[in-house]
Each structure stands twice: as structure tokens, then as C-alpha cells.
Amino acid sequence: MSYRYDEAIDGPLVTHDRATVVAELRARVPGLTILHEAEELRPFECDGLSAYRTTPLLVALPDTVEQIETLLRYAHEARIPVVARGAGTGLSGGALPLEKGILLVMARMNRIVAIDPDAGIARVQPGVRNLAISQAAAPYGLYYAPDPSSQIACSIGGNVAENAGGVHCLKYGLTVHNILKLEVLTIEGERVTLGSDALDSPGFDLLALFTGSEGMLGIVVEVTVKLLTKPQSARVLLASFDDVERAGSAVAEIIGAGIIPGGLEMMDNLAIRAAEDFIHAGYPVDAAAILLCEVDGAESDVREDCERVEALLRTAGATDVRLARDEAERQKFWAGRKNAFPAVGRISPDYYCMDGTIPRRELPGVLSGIERLSQQYGLRVANVFHAGDGNLHPLILFDANAGETERAEALGGAILELCVKVGGSITGEHGVGREKINQMCAQFNADELTLFHALKAAFDPQGLLNPGKNIPTLHRCAEFGAMHVHHGALPFPELERF
Amino acid sequence: MRDDPIPLDDSQRLVDEIARAISTQTPLSVRGGNTKAFLGRGVPDGAPDGARELDTRSHSGIVRYEPTELVITARCGTSVAALSAALDAAGQMLPCEPPEFDGRATLGGAVASGLSGPRRPWAGSVRDFVLGCRLITGEAKHLRFGGEVMKNVAGYDMARLAAGSYGCLGVMTEVSLKVLPKPRATRSVVLDMTAGKAMTALTNWRRGALPVTGACYADGLLHVRLEGGEGSVESAIGHIGGADLDMAFWTDLREHRLPFFADPRPLWRLSLPVAAPLMPLPGDVMLDWGGAQRWLKSHADASSIQAIAAAAGGHATRYSADATPAPRGAASPFMPLSAPLLRLHRALKARLDPHGLFNPGRLYADF
Numbered sequence A: 001m002s003y004r005y006d007e008a009i010d011g012p013l014v015t016h017d018r019a020t021v022v023a024e025l026r027a028r029v030p031g032l033t034i035l036h037e038a039e040e041l042r043p044f045e046c047d048g049l050s051a052y053r054t055t056p057l058l059v060a061l062p063d064t065v066e067q068i069e070t071l072l073r074y075a076h077e078a079r080i081p082v083v084a085r086g087a088g089t090g091l092s093g094g095a096l097p098l099e100k101g102i103l104l105v106m107a108r109m110n111r112i113v114a115i116d117p118d119a120g121i122a123r124v125q126p127g128v129r130n131l132a133i134s135q136a137a138a139p140y141g142l143y144y145a146p147d148p149s150s151q152i153a154c155s156i157g158g159n160v161a162e163n164a165g166g167v168h169c170l171k172y173g174l175t176v177h178n179i180l181k182l183e184v185l186t187i188e189g190e191r192v193t194l195g196s197d198a199l200d201s202p203g204f205d206l207l208a209l210f211t212g213s214e215g216m217l218g219i220v221v222e223v224t225v226k227l228l229t230k231p232q233s234a235r236v237l238l239a240s241f242d243d244v245e246r247a248g249s250a251v252a253e254i255i256g257a258g259i260i261p262g263g264l265e266m267m268d269n270l271a272i273r274a275a276e277d278f279i280h281a282g283y284p285v286d287a288a289a290i291l292l293c294e295v296d297g298a299e300s301d302v303r304e305d306c307e308r309v310e311a312l313l314r315t316a317g318a319t320d321v322r323l324a325r326d327e328a329e330r331q332k333f334w335a336g337r338k339n340a341f342p343a344v345g346r347i348s349p350d351y352y353c354m355d356g357t358i359p360r361r362e363l364p365g366v367l368s369g370i371e372r373l374s375q376q377y378g379l380r381v382a383n384v385f386h387a388g389d390g391n392l393h394p395l396i397l398f399d400a401n402a403g404e405t406e407r408a409e410a411l412g413g414a415i416l417e418l419c420v421k422v423g424g425s426i427t428g429e430h431g432v433g434r435e436k437i438n439q440m441c442a443q444f445n446a447d448e449l450t451l452f453h454a455l456k457a458a459f460d461p462q463g464l465l466n467p468g469k470n471i472p473t474l475h476r477c478a479e480f481g482a483m484h485v486h487h488g489a490l491p492f493p494e495l496e497r498f
Numbered sequence B: 001m002r003d004d005p006i007p008l009d010d011s012q013r014l015v016d017e018i019a020r021a022i023s024t025q026t027p028l029s030v031r032g033g034n035t036k037a038f039l040g041r042g043v044p045d046g047a048p049d050g051a052r053e054l055d056t057r058s059h060s061g062i063v064r065y066e067p068t069e070l071v072i073t074a075r076c077g078t079s080v081a082a083l084s085a086a087l088d089a090a091g092q093m094l095p096c097e098p099p100e101f102d103g104r105a106t107l108g109g110a111v112a113s114g115l116s117g118p119r120r121p122w123a124g125s126v127r128d129f130v131l132g133c134r135l136i137t138g139e140a141k142h143l144r145f146g147g148e149v150m151k152n153v154a155g156y157d158m159a160r161l162a163a164g165s166y167g168c169l170g171v172m173t174e175v176s177l178k179v180l181p182k183p184r185a186t187r188s189v190v191l192d193m194t195a196g197k198a199m200t201a202l203t204n205w206r207r208g209a210l211p212v213t214g215a216c217y218a219d220g221l222l223h224v225r226l227e228g229g230e231g232s233v234e235s236a237i238g239h240i241g242g243a244d245l246d247m248a249f250w251t252d253l254r255e256h257r258l259p260f261f262a263d264p265r266p267l268w269r270l271s272l273p274v275a276a277p278l279m280p281l282p283g284d285v286m287l288d289w290g291g292a293q294r295w296l297k298s299h300a301d302a303s304s305i306q307a308i309a310a311a312a313g314g315h316a317t318r319y320s321a322d323a324t325p326a327p328r329g330a331a332s333p334f335m336p337l338s339a340p341l342l343r344l345h346r347a348l349k350a351r352l353d354p355h356g357l358f359n360p361g362r363l364y365a366d367f
Helices: A018-028 A038-044 A065-078 A130-140 A156-162 A206-210 A244-256 A269-279 A299-315 A327-338 A340-347 A360-377 A405-421 A446-459 A474-486 B011-024 B080-089 B107-113 B158-162 B195-207 B230-240 B248-254 B302-311 B339-352
Strands: A033-035 A058-061 A082-085 A102-105 A112-116 A121-124 A179-185 A191-195 A219-226 A233-241 A263-268 A289-297 A320-323 A350-353 A381-386 A391-398 B028-031 B052-055 B062-066 B071-075 B130-136 B142-146 B171-178 B185-192 B212-218 B221-228 B267-271 B284-288 B293-297 B315-318
Touching: A018 A033, A018 A058, A018 A065, A033 A038, A038 A058, A065 A082, A065 A102, A065 A179, A065 A219, A082 A156, A082 A219, A112 A130, A121 A130, A130 A156, A156 A219, A179 A206, A191 A206, A191 B339, A206 B158, A233 A244, A233 A299, A233 A327, A244 A263, A244 A289, A244 A299, A244 A360, A263 A269, A263 A327, A269 A289, A269 A327, A269 A340, A269 A381, A289 A299, A289 A327, A299 A320, A299 B230, A327 A340, A340 A350, A340 A381, A340 A391, A350 A405, A360 A381, A360 A391, A360 A405, A391 A405, A446 A474, A446 B142, A446 B158, A446 B339, B011 B028, B011 B052, B011 B130, B011 B171, B062 B080, B071 B080, B080 B107, B107 B171, B130 B158, B142 B158, B185 B230, B195 B212, B195 B221, B195 B230, B212 B248, B221 B230, B221 B248, B267 B302, B302 B315
Parallel strands: A058 A102, A082 A102, B028 B052
Antiparallel strands: A033 A058, A112 A121, A121 A219, A179 A191, A179 A219, A233 A289, A233 A320, A263 A289, A263 A381, A350 A391, A381 A391, B062 B071, B071 B171, B130 B142, B130 B171, B185 B221, B212 B221, B212 B284, B267 B293, B267 B315, B284 B293
């Protein structure tokens, strides 16, 4: 059993002849760019989860909404699955192609349609990069708040599909909190507006439902996002701790004191050392943990809050607290954190990034649990943590060439199980995609999954949009989930991932 | 006035009643404090053709609340007032300010209707604060979606879909909400200016990142609330001036207790884009949400009011119940949905509530 789409478990798909589909699409959708030669398809075999690779039937690169409409109508009639892809930076294989499916790449739909600075909104096509929105809004003193670490490359359409987060979620929310309106196409090629320019709309909140639905309910062809006024001031404090638990309680102290930092990040010793070695951010390499606490807002509030936070950190047992002297040092402190993943990539041949969330109070127990599991599986784990919102990114260090892949997979599964056990989730911001499809059986019971399938069927009864992602079939859970939950065995040792 | 029942897990009774409704094919009219009965189409009562009432108030009590987690989890029958009191004691609040309606509004009803108070444009809606819920489905299954964590993208966002669905997709039995600390400083002022000047001032303040968290224009006066740190609030007051305003104004606005609401004409709510210009409306008008929510007292007919709202990029909802319960075929007080949107609504309702149990016709006659 591999990550590949398995018709016996994930559901049957209709087989089509590539040349016929290409010819028919060419006839039906004039001007549509279609890639179908082996070497053209190769760059699209995977998204950001590069260990999972499948060659799609073909790649379509539409330039207009009309082309997508016609393509969908054709795919619907011919029963060809459609997998949408933005910039391909997703970490859970949400845009992993299907051998029998069209990969609909939205990269060319990259126009910023309009910015209205007075209303604080921007209308953009789905292929617009996250950072490009903030750059276009900057002349007006505005920006788009959600900032996933891939923001330089990732597209807003993909952000909507994954309900992307970032390091400022606790204060500024996720994608779902920062969009007003979506123009979507149903699988039948019918155009529907979800939400509006007003703050609410009549009927069910389909805007919220679509956000994070991983391309399973429709294709997003335009997004209206909210823009915020840039905070006057932002300052960051770097606190060192000789004990991870104390760093965890410091987080609770700050929030308990009524302060909501713009960013609140924790790194453990292994992550600190890797980042420092790579970026030279000035991190204390002997600390057990560091906290980065950024306070933003009006000048005077930031000053007041910085004093409060510093006092709280010291009381909570920080061995050292440093306030970034200037903007350059602030950027340096952040650079260490933002480059933690590649930094860990330098100290290990391979690493596997997990994305669990936990109630913050469970942090000490979960970290010691991860440490225990790390020893049990004989693989090192570096922990990077969005401490403010309970989103943990353990990075499992392994060497695929030394045959450690399966062990890394198993350790990852055990860590996610631990997150679920303490009331958390298997994914905070990376999505389920194909990667965590089996762990969904641990997160949800059969009735809950059945409801998800019913919900999906309301939009896409034939299951043509991104089949095999996000929600596992009950058959899949019976095959893998039952063993996973009941036998206490290593989860999915048969999976050949990476 | 609050009369909270003893905290009790009464979910099994709710599950049993829904199971019975399936076997007898009797639709249910789901209610908490029944404070929003004026909203939506009436669900005709009285079997065999009408619905049986399902009162959720006995399932009540706060399940979990740890202030440092910024999350509160409570059963649907818990009153909003009881939740607010618990949060207040810990220096926190529900930033979306759902109305309490004399202490009778329940958490379930507040989330199901999604009504948000004066802070909404700046802090977010009720839906924005929903993290998870437990829900009894149309097949009488008691399920859990979302959770008590800030970030969770596992599965479809059923919890936020349930918010604002008027109980038409399932019965929410428990909700987890994100909460926030109360601001350190709050001030409120009133300024004498024309509506046009008020709208311009609000746009400038938004661009200038002033800590505005309430803006209501009524009777020739702009009422403004500022919240944040001491420094930013004081400097904002210095910037905008005005006379002090009693904070009770915002509670009265939230609870529809201002004199404006006493006008006997039907009440309409227009939800418009943030920067929508002022426009003539057929009746008396009060602007809330900095102009994004406009209250109208008017005898004008529904289609003309809704046409004005639609032309401005928004929608209008009738907020007064008809004197007589709406007959089955009566128009919805909510704006009609576009044809493709209506089709999706019907499909969703048919899949999630296949027996058509929950509040049939409450939103629209079709489902």
C-alpha cells in the first residue's frame, strides 16, 4: 500500500485515453494551454510534499474563468477527476495529481483585479501570490494579514483551499477570518458567489465551508480579501529559558495578563542550534527553549506591552530577555525562526515536518511525550511551536538512504496520535491532503466521516473534485484506521512514503 | 432576570427526541430562549402537519473554561449572559458581543443565528470566534467537529457552517468559542456632525488605525467607542474630540433598546459594504458598524428595500415578525438567493437533514 490513489480503497475512477482527452479539450476550450508530454508533466508531479509523486493525465493552465468553466463542464460530462493546484507549495499533498485526472494549475490567473483602500479590500485572482497582495497594498499603508512561511510563493487560491495560517494567527486570524467573498465554479461549471462585499450574507455560510475544503467542493476563481492598516509599531522580545516547561508557562502568563502578542513563537534547543548555525540570529545556543514575542499596534501601547511582557518573562523564570534594539535586529530575530525548517534541513539528510495542534496547557506533557517517542524510535526531533495558538511543528530528523523513512513515518503518526489524545488536531494549517488521510480515521469516527461525505456529495455527487484527499473512505479506515486505533501497533508501517 | 437552570448534560434527551422525530417523521422547531422568534419565517407548529418544539435549554452549563487558553466551551442551553459573567470575572469577553435579550438568549441560539454586536466590523462575527461544536445530525447522531484549538484544518469546517444556519442543518449541543481579554482602556464619545461628515471621518480613522470598536450614527450624532491600551485610547480621544458618552449606549444598541427601536414600524436591517455611500432610504435610519449595518424603520415593501440593498452590494433582512405567523408560502424575510446558490442550499439541506427535521422553512420556503 502506498500513498498512490488506490481505486479499491479510495473509489473507482473512469479510465480515459490521454490523446483523446487532449484532442477533445483542445476542441472544446480554444486557447487553453495543455501540457501532456512526459517532460512537460514532470514539474507538476508533486506539490510541496515532494516525496509523493504522480504523473497527471494532463496539465491545464487556464488564462480565463471562461476556460475553466468550459473545462469543468467537459470534465463533468466525461467524468474526469479534476485536481486544482495553486503554486504547489502545499505540505500535505493536497495538489498531488491523479494518473486519471486533469491537474488544473491556476498559476496564470494571477491578476490583482482591484484594490479599494477606503473599504480595505482587494479583489484578486486565485493565482496571485500571498505576498504580492501585501506588496500591492503597501502604497496605501495596508497589508493582507495571514502570512504562511511560504508567502513569497504560495497563492491566495491555495491559501483558501488550506485555510492557511502563519505566525500572526492568534491576533489576526486565519484565512477564513480575512476573506469576504469567493467566486467559485461548481463541478458543473456553474458560477456561484459566496459571501459578499458586505460583512455577512443571507443563507448558510458557504464561504466558511469552502475555506479549507482542499479543492473538494468547487474551484475558486476570485477572492476578495480584507486588508488591514499596518500597525504603527512592532517590537520583538527574545527570552531564553533553561527549561521548556517554564517557557510554556511564560506563554500562559502573558496571555493571562491580557496581552495578545502579534506573534508568539517557541523553539527548543535543537531547533535553536540549527537556526543559529544557519542564520546567526544571535540566539542563545545553550538555552533549552526560546520565546519570540512580538507586540504590535499603536506606539504607546507597544511600549506599555513590551514593559509588561518583559516583566512577566523574567518572573516566569527567563534567564535572559532581550528587546530587539531596532528594525534590523527585529528582522534578524525573526529570520532565525522563519528559516528554522531549512536550518534543520542542513543538519539532517531528511526531515519530516508535522503540524499538530494542542490546547496550550498540554504543551509540557506533549513535549516530554515527543521526547520519549523520539528516544523510543531512535530519531531526533526539533520542535518549532506557534506557541500563541497551540500549533506545534515537530521536525523529525532522519536519513532516507539509511532506511529510516518508515520509522520517521511511524514516529510522525505517533506524535499526531498524541495530539489527538490531548484534545488537539492532526493538522493546524498544512491540511490533510493525501499525507494525513489515514490519520483522519483517528481524528473522526465513522459517523463524522459519513457526514463529511454527505456534505461533499451535496456539491460534487460524482466525486470528481480532488478525489482521494481530505476525507478517507470508510473502507480506507476499516483497512488502516481500525488497526491504527485498536491494536496499538505502529501506524501504517506498510506505507511507502518518502 | 437570568434564570439559568442547573448545569446538566441533557444531550441524550435531545438525541432521543430527534430519533423519535425521525421515526414519526415530525419536523422540529428548535429553540433556546426563543428570543429570535422575530427572525426568519415561522416554523408552523402543531403536528401532524406542523413541527414539534425542541427546547434545548435544559442542556446547559459551562463545560470547560481556562482563561489562559482563550477558549470557553459550554452547552447550548447556557445563557449568553451566564457566559459573559464567567468571562467577565476572568477579565475576558466575547468580542463579537451577541445580544443577551434580557438574559434569555442562549449560546445555541446566539451561534445558530450568528447575530453580532457593535464591535463586529473590528473584532469579527460570532462565526469568526467559533472553534468547534458538537452537533446532533438529521440521523440522530451526536458528533463532534472542530475543537478547542485555534487552528484546525482537519475535515470540513462543519462548526463554522453551523454558525448562522438557524438550526436548519443540525442541533448544536455544545460550542467552543475563542475569547479575548477585555481591553485595558475603553472610552466612548459622541460628536455632533452630519452623516456625510461622519462617514468621511470613519474612513479616515480606519486608514489611520485609530482603535475604534464601535461607531453608530443616530439622531444627528456620531457615537464612537475606542478600546485598546491607555496611551492609544487617550491619544485617539485627543485626535477626534467629542463629548463623553455613557458606555451603556453600546449595550442598549446591542440589545435593541435604544429609542430608535421603539418606533412601531417594521424594522429592517441592511448589511452593506464597509465603504457603501449614504443613500436615501424610505424611512428612519440609524447607522451601526460604521455604516456597514443600517437599521431602517419603514413600511416600504420588502422588494423595494431589498432592491436598494442589493444595488449597494449588500442585502436586507426584515427584523420584525409579521403580526400573524407566516403561512407556508410566505416570502422569506431574508433576501432571495441566486438560483445556483439556492440549488446548493437545497442540496446541502437534503444531504445533512435528509428527513427535513430541522426548522423547515425557517430560512426559505424551499427548505
